[in-house]
Amino acid sequence: MLHYLARRLAASLLILLGVSIVTFGLTFMIPADPVAMIAGRNSTPQMRDNIRIQLGLDKPIPEQYARYLGRLVTGNLGMSYARKSEVGPLVVSRLPPTLLLMLGAIIAELLIGIPAGIYAATRRGRFADKAAMTLSFVSVSTPQFVLGLTLLYLFAYLWNWFPLGGYGKLSNLILPALTLGLAGGGWYSRMMRSSMIEVLRNDYIRTARAKGMSEWRVTMKHGFRNAILPIVAMIGLDVGIFMSGVVVVENVFGWPGIGQLMWQAIQSLDIPVIMGVTIVAACFIVLGNLIADLVSPLIDPRIRLR
């Protein structure tokens, strides 16, 4: 177990190193000169050269990367061009709203997807199954900004059930979490359905029936535990999907998380912030997968972490 953890952590560090290289490369791919961005429009070539030397941008690229990595390790993500403040504290201050939104979204998608999937699996081929799968198809294929705006229009503007956006109360969380959760729930219902159908074909399900269990208990006790495994792995991967989902959803709902920060940074080509958010998001994706892997053997004792 400890051995496994150590290996996984080492692998995670490698992944993060890769992410840092890619984000570092980003600086050179974006057609904007950071020096000009910092110096402003009325700067002279002399001023720009000074900034270039000050920031070490005249040094060879590998050395620049080494210095960047050196700062990264100490948690220094640099200075925002647009805000003239440190990126690290900025990203950290925007994390809690995003984590809260993700938690809400995961709860929403599980509450929607798992029951719908189980229901569809037990009614396979019948009307309820087809209806559930059609709905899930619609929810998966609707773009999140369309869904978000539709929910806002209906539940906030037209019927006034929820606020039009903002942050701070539980009522603010419902619509954005639902927007993310509906698409995810559509996925989960399909996964849960196929996983459950697969599991219900097993011999041990027949054994459970031969004991005199009702079909419902067979499904919930013997089917569920085995069928939920792929879903758990999926939640881990989901963190990554959410990290991109929040960029859209947080902007639709005015949610002050890292998604909104990212959007603003992209618009103002604030490269240090883009890099900072990307790296922090990558950390969470890696963490999410690790947690999913650690939970799996608790559900299925045959899985050994090696």
Next chain:
Amino acid sequence: MSEHALLRVDGLTVGFSTEQGPVRVVEDVSFELKAGHTLGLVGESGCGKSVTAQTIMRLLPSPPSRIDAGRILFDGKDLAAATQREMQKIRGDRIGMVFQEPMTSLNPTLRIGEQIAEPLMLHRGQRRAEADEQVIGVLKQVGIGNAERRLLQYPHELSGGLRQRVMIAMAIICKPKLLIADEPTTALDVTIQAQIMELLKALQKELGLAVLLITHDLGMVAEMCETIAVMYAGRIVETGRTVDVFANPHHPYTYGLLTSSPRRARKGERLPSIPGLVPPPGARGQGCSFAARCPNVLERCRIDAPPLIALGKDAAACWNPVP
């Protein structure tokens, strides 16, 4: 022991709806099993013996399966007409079942103790903690040592033989009157097969169980079963006391089965075999299904399916039986 039949299957006909239309898998099968007795239902793969067993338990999903005709009288109640809710009360309580595949028949994510306790929780309303004592008792009964530790293990930590013992423990924990064992030893090593068979024999005596043994192993029938019913292509072709059928088989199929058994062969000679294949369900035309493979075939056999006819001490469905 009462002499009335505990289980009486009467004209049971089971069909499946397939993409090619409905197919008869079991046709007009009748037999009876007295309390505390043992009946061996024998036949090749695909002859309908497992379908018969699972139909008695009403374990086949419907659709696609369907009971087209017949009755399954268990203790006077017709299981063919019972609702699933009624069946849930009978399964695991009054009829226990052991399956062929011990490796896949246990839930991989639940501990052995939990799985064995389930029938008690379902049928005796016991809570999990109360059941432990009885679970340990039944594990000892099926010859699993170190029962206290085994309770906490998962199926993947046990060998095939142990898993089949666990399956048997699950099937008998509510002290059923009838045990249906569907090829209980087929998937096991030969040495383990003998142990499981000995265990079933011992339990049958100890608990006064009636056992319906589904198998293709004639040796096992010879050692365990008082009566035998031989199935071929969905029908019972011969039935009687095991000693009589073995001593003097009348149906050419039974005769072929017995002479192709290695136990009867003489050393140095090739084992005789029955030429041809079992016709699949749906390709069984009119007349006797065995006609195409039968050495004694008559013109009549191809037109007219024979019923079971009393012959000597047993009964065979044949127009031209082996004398």
